[in-house]
Amino acid sequence: MAGRASSRPLRLRFVASFARARDLPETEAEIALVGRSNVGKSSLINAAANQRNLARTSKTPGATRLLNAFELGSEGSGRWLVDLPGYGYARASKADQRAGAAMTEGYLVDRAPLRGVLHLIDGAIGPTASDLETRAWLADIGLPVSYVATKADKVKPSAAARRRAELADKLEAAPGDVSWASARTGAGIADLRSRIQALLGD
Ligand SMILES: Nc1nc2c(ncn2[C@@H]2O[C@H](COP(=O)(O)OP(=O)(O)OP(=O)(O)O)[C@@H](O)[C@H]2O)c(=O)[nH]1
Numbered sequence: 001m002a003g004r005a006s007s008r009p010l011r012l013r014f015v016a017s018f019a020r021a022r023d024l025p026e027t028e029a030e031i032a033l034v035g036r037s038n039v040g041k042s043s044l045i046n047a048a049a050n051q052r053n054l055a056r057t058s059k060t061p062g063a064t065r066l067l068n069a070f071e072l073g074s075e076g077s078g079r080w081l082v083d084l085p086g087y088g089y090a091r092a093s094k095a096d097q098r099a100g101a102a103m104t105e106g107y108l109v110d111r112a113p114l115r116g117v118l119h120l121i122d123g124a125i126g127p128t129a130s131d132l133e134t135r136a137w138l139a140d141i142g143l144p145v146s147y148v149a150t151k152a153d154k155v156k157p158s159a160a161a162r163r164r165a166e167l168a169d170k171l172e173a174a175p176g177d178v179s180w181a182s183a184r185t186g187a188g189i190a191d192l193r194s195r196i197q198a199l200l201g202d
């Protein structure tokens, strides 16, 4: 299968889940995965680590409701990948949506070790209105952002070039600034691993 990840899986260990950003301990460096509910954040963590159930995935949006921290490399490295609850899950109650958004925003605004975010966009359908709202909000707070288009396997090869151009255009990014990945086929996972390692200062 084309694009299967050839690099070594990332050593990632689940550390803990946190209900409030202020409960996190001091760390060396963090990057966060931001994206719509169901975009494939948890699946990409599993693909990067080549583990099935490191991060909990689900067909039902809203699986991740806490800040889930994973440590990269040796135990105690203090280099964390943080899986955030997804936004834009319309069937969650308004109160739950507000609570989720407040927790995520509190973390992204105040977290000192946070070096940047990977903003995941559904490669088949994105960016959605909520993706573009989040994009603008991230630009406002000035966090460095890398875009990752997910579920690349859902885009027909014949439509891929047009879809890539359209997605990047809507994000006001150059096509080369969006990396494409599929947790299902492994396409783009080697590149994602390198990005995560570079951002966390391996
Ligand atoms: N076809 C395809 N499906 C995928 C891919 N990655 C994830 N999915 C599916 O998309 C659904 C959601 O995946 P998750 O990884 O749980 O998504 P999430 O962004 O963590 O969702 P929340 O925790 O709800 O925010 C699951 O049914 C996955 O199997 C992919 O690369 N290709």
Ligand SMILES: [Mg+2]
Pocket (backbone or CB within 6 Å): 041, 042, 043, 056, 057, 063, 064, 083
């Ligand atoms: Mg998740």
